[in-house]
Amino acid sequence: MSFPPSIKSRPVYGVLSPRPGQAHLIIADGEGAGAVADLFASGPGIAERAHVLYTPGPNGTDDWAVIAGLGAAQAQRAASVPTLLFRLARVLLDAKAGTQCYLAGSEGLIGQAERDLMAQGVPHQDIQKEHRGSTVRRVQCVHCKGVTENVRTDPFQCSHCGLHLFVRDHYSRRLAAFQGVCIDAEEPGNIPPPVEKFA
Amino acid sequence: MLDLKPDFGGFFKDETFVGDFTFANSPSAVRRFPFPFDRDQYMYSVNIEPHVPTRPGSVLEHAFDIDEHYVSEMRDRARVLARDPLRCQSLPHMELAGWDLVELIMESLSRDYPQWFTLERSGNDWHWVNKPLGIDQRFTFLDPSTLPYGPMEYITRQMQGDFTLQDERDGNLWVDAGMVTTQADWSLDFDIGMNFFEWHAPVPLAHEKGIFDRALKFLLKLQHGAPVRRFNWTMTVNPLLDTAPETYPEWGPSKTTLTQANLGAKQHLRVELQSLFRLPRSNAIAFSIRAYLGSFQDLVTVPKWGRRLHRVVRDLHPDLAAYKGFLRNRDAMVEWLSKYDDGAPTSPGIWPED
Incomplete structure (x- = not known):
């Protein structure tokens, strides 16, 4: 879904598309699993270099089975957004230059993951974001x-x-x-x- | 701590901007009020001009205007900061810009107001004296451990008006530091880190008119030593400098207290003299937002201003009146001001006597 036109500070979202990278860090919640599946389908080389962090959406949608079936090199299901962010902090300790970052799902999850990536020096323009699911x-x-x-x-x-x-x-x-x-x-x-x- | 030992002397007024609101402009302060309207109607424009000294005695005489409210405004800033330290923030990469600001302000004030401020420099050993605030500080320039606060906070606790520091990257300006206690209802704590378009996002109409695209292009070309300025304005009930969103539940109810009998005293035109300076070391841009408050009853003592204020408020686009927060009181203002508009033509420009 897309949001109606708004003021310039309101986030806008695109569609995840594969970019060449040493590693692919993918963070999603709820219906964002579908965006991750589409990403993997359009980028056949992604899975073997992918680390996926997933948590159910704020509306209760839990598509972990979709994520688990993608064949990512690493994938973990977190119980909540805060527990996902703890895992993300650990992952970022070892993240290499050239890691591509992809976020998908609700705005709250995307925003918090983006915030934590920015705090590690990733420019927000380099983070791909696709909204799916809940609009809370x-x-x-x-x-x-x-x-x-x-x-x-x-x-x-x-x-x-x-x-x-x-x-x-x-x-x-x-x-x-x-x-x-x-x-x-x-x-x-x-x-x-x-x-x-x-x- | 910056231990203020204020000396009001014979010039500075001992007054408040909250509670009993004893703030008032002297007759000479009314005459030098920066009335912002150069014609009888108002719409956004990129109204930027070189910030060159002009008109001795006016607010444009010096790079930074120090007026009769200086000491009391600094006391009010200290009060606000004690209550809410989030009003002053600087992201870690902005410290050098803070030092640039220290230099700009200390050099300007000691040059323009030697009776109140002195600066002695010997290499990086600096000695700053601020007589009105009772401050005598020796410090090492670029060494933050020698000041009681970070450089931006230190100097802006001694400067009327709000300040923000904009970092330049990616062809944009980013508001990455600021001292904001006399704001027209915007939150530094929320906006810090935003780019030029994002922090202006809530402003209606101007984006569509391309105002911000043109203003940003202009500002990215700003050169050190060639500052620029513009006026902005809004309306404030009571002479409350700190109209912060954080405290809106405290001051919001004042908007429902206006009557035709008290409007002239309570309703204030709030004018911002905004000036922008490119900083030499950091390449950041310092943005000075100096607020002046003038009660309607004082402003209409200048016949030209009374006529013009009536016409501007009466004919303002309703979206702007809503954004500036006075749609609720616009009709009452127009009714009150109409008594001071005899329909006579007004002369171009902002100055009272022209």
Whole structure:
């Protein structure tokens, strides 16, 4: 799926395509398994140099069987995004120059993996990203700085400070999060009913 | 710690920008207010001009304007930073740009305001005296262990206005450091690390007009020693310098307090004198965002400004009024300002007497 046109900070996604590399680091969640399968199908040399980290999506989709059947040199299933990121940190300790990075799945997983890759010096322009599956958002409360995962409605209630926040398209790669801003700051208590915008 | 021992002397005002809001402009400060509208309507443009000294006594007389609010503004900045240190951040690769900024500001202030600031340099041994803030600092230039803060934070705790430092890479500018406590509702903590298009992303209409493409091309050509400037503006209820998104739930309710009786005193035109300097060692660009607050009742004492402000606010594109956060109060502002617009023509330019 593609997202409607938005402001310039809102991430845009492409389609994973194989590029020559010493190694292929592939990180996916949920329906992102399908994008990984398509990548392998279009790049016959990838599997033998591939390391895949996979976790179920925020909507519960678990296509680990798809990943396990791809014949990647290494593939691990993590129980959650945070546990996947622990594994990623270990993988990055040994990552060679010339490693190609591919991310697929939900925006929260893609954003957090991109953030951790950037912290290791990988330019964000060099990271391929393909969105598949859930559109729930990872949102930072601009007031308390807490991040709420898997936001489905706009507005929503900050899981840290309890303020009711509207969800902007303004996005920080450094935080891997959209921005949430108090919706009733000017008229406290005047909170419109939440609308299911992300699924 | 930067231990402020403020000396207000006979020039600097002892006032607040929060709580009891004792901030006020003196009559001479009103006359030198940087009224930003050079005609009777407003739309975005790439309104950038060389930042050359002009008009003695005006805010454009020097590279950096130090005015009667200096000491109280620095006290307000220290208050904000004590509460929320995330308002000042510098990514690790920006330290050299911070030193460039130290040099730019210390040289400018000691040259333009020798009665308040002195800088003695002997190689990298520097001696900086800031009399209004009671600071006497010897340090080694480029050695951060000799200052109580990182270089950018150290000097911007002594400078009115916000600062950001832009790294240049990949044909773009990246806001990778900043001191932001007098902002028009944007978050450094959220935006740090973004490129020129990303941190301007929420601005309506201007992207479609190609404003940011042209502005970036212009800024990438910025040369050391040839700074540029532009004005920007918004509206603020009460003379609150720190209109931060972080604290929006605290100051947001003030927008619902305006009446025709109090609007002239409470509603302020907030003008940013923005100046940009290419830095010599880092090749970064320093962006100075200096905010001036002027109450409507003070501004209309200049007849030309009263007429023009009424026309600009009345005719502004609603998307801009919404983005600048005053759509809610626009009709009330127009009603109040209309009393100061007799329909007479106004002269071109921003200056009150022209």
